[in-house]
Amino acid sequence: MRRLVTKLRQRNIAGVCLEDKLFPKTNSFINGEMQPLADIEEFCGKIKAAKDAQKDDDFVVVARIEALIAGWGLGEALRRAEAYKMAGADAILIHSKRTDFSEIDEFMKRWGNNHPVIIVPTKYYSTPTDKFKDVGISMVIWANHTLRSSISAMQKTAKQIFNDESLINVEDKITSVAEIFRLQGADELKVAETKYLPTAGKNVNAIILAAAQGNKFGELTKDIQKHF
Numbered sequence: 001m002r003r004l005v006t007k008l009r010q011r012n013i014a015g016v017c018l019e020d021k022l023f024p025k026t027n028s029f030i031n032g033e034m035q036p037l038a039d040i041e042e043f044c045g046k047i048k049a050a051k052d053a054q055k056d057d058d059f060v061v062v063a064r065i066e067a068l069i070a071g072w073g074l075g076e077a078l079r080r081a082e083a084y085k086m087a088g089a090d091a092i093l094i095h096s097k098r099t100d101f102s103e104i105d106e107f108m109k110r111w112g113n114n115h116p117v118i119i120v121p122t123k124y125y126s127t128p129t130d131k132f133k134d135v136g137i138s139m140v141i142w143a144n145h146t147l148r149s150s151i152s153a154m155q156k157t158a159k160q161i162f163n164d165e166s167l168i169n170v171e172d173k174i175t176s177v178a179e180i181f182r183l184q185g186a187d188e189l190k191v192a193e194t195k196y197l198p199t200a201g202k203n204v205n206a207i208i209l210a211a212a213q214g215n216k217f218g219e220l221t222k223d224i225q226k227h228f
Contacts, residue, residue, distance in 0.1 A: 001046045002053035005061075015060030017093060018046055020067075020080065037070055040080060044087035051088040062118060063089035068096045068103055078110055091116040091138065101127040108135040 001018075008016055019025060020038045043063075050061045063084035067077035081092045092115055096103045101124045111117065116138040121127060132140055160170050181187075 001049040005050045005053040005059070006055075009055055009059060014058065015062060015090075016050065017062040017064050018043070018050070019064040020084075035066070035070055037066055037072065040083050043080075044083055047084060047087040047089050060090045061088065062091045062093050063087075064093040064095060066095060068094065068098075068107070074103070074106060074110065077107060081107075081111060081115070085115045089115075091118055093118040093120070093141075095120055097123050099123050101131060105131075105135060108137070 005016065020040075020043045022036050022038055025035070047061060047063055054061075063081075065077050065080050065084070067073065067080055077094060081094065084092060092111075094104060094107050094117060096119075098104075101121075104119055104124070108117065113136040117136065118139040118141060119132065119137055120141045120143045121132075122143050129140070157170050157174060161167060164170075
C-alpha cells in the first residue's frame with residue numbers, strides 16, 4: 001500500500017480508492033453476496049499505511065464499503081464507515097445494488113453527515129440528483145456509461161455493415177478518420193518530425209539493388225555488395 005501511494009504521487013495522481021474485499025476481487029454485481037469482505041482491522045491498517053505514505057496534504061484516500069452489496073446489512077456498513085474514518089480515510093464510498101435509493105438514504109440518515117460520502121448510482125440511476133444533494137452526498141461517480149454506450153454503438157455499426165455488406169450507411173454516422181488522427185495528436189507528430197528527423201523536408205533518393213540487376217549500373221555500383 002505504501003509503495004502504491006508513493007508511485008501514484010510520483011505520477012501526480014490525486015488519490016486512490018480502496019475497496020474492502022479480498023483479492024482476487026470481482027465486480028460487485030456478480031454474486032455480490034458470495035464475495036467475502038476484508039477484516040476491518042487489516043483494512044484500517046491499509047488506510048493508515050496509505051495516509052502515512054503520502055507526501056502532501058492534497059492526496060485523497062477513499063475507503064469503499066461493500067457491506068450492503070455483500071448482504072451484511074446497514075449496521076455493518078456503518079460500523080465499517082466509522083472505523084475507516086477513524087483510520088484516516090478522507091471519504092467513504094458506500095455502494096448498493098438496490099434499484100431504488102432507500103438503502104443509501106437510510107445510510108445517510110444514520111451517518112448524519114459525519115464524513116464525506118461518495119456514491120455510484122449505477123443501479124438506482126432514476127433517483128433525481130437533487131435527492132443526493134439533499135441527503136448530503138459529497139460526490140457522485142457516473143461509473144461506466146461511456147464504456148457501455150461505446151459497446152452499443154459498435155454493435156449497431158457492426159450489425160449495419162453485416163446486413164448491408166457495405167459501409168454506405170455507416171460512414172457518415174461515425175467518427176471521421178481525421179478526428180481519430182486529431183485525438184492521437186498526429187499534427188504534433190508532424191511538427192516533431194521536422195524538429196527531430198534528419199531527413200524531414202529533404203528529398204531522399206536511394207538505389208535498391210536486386211541480386212540480378214546490379215551489373216546494369218556499371219561503374220556506379222561495381223564496388224557495392226549485391227544481396228541475395
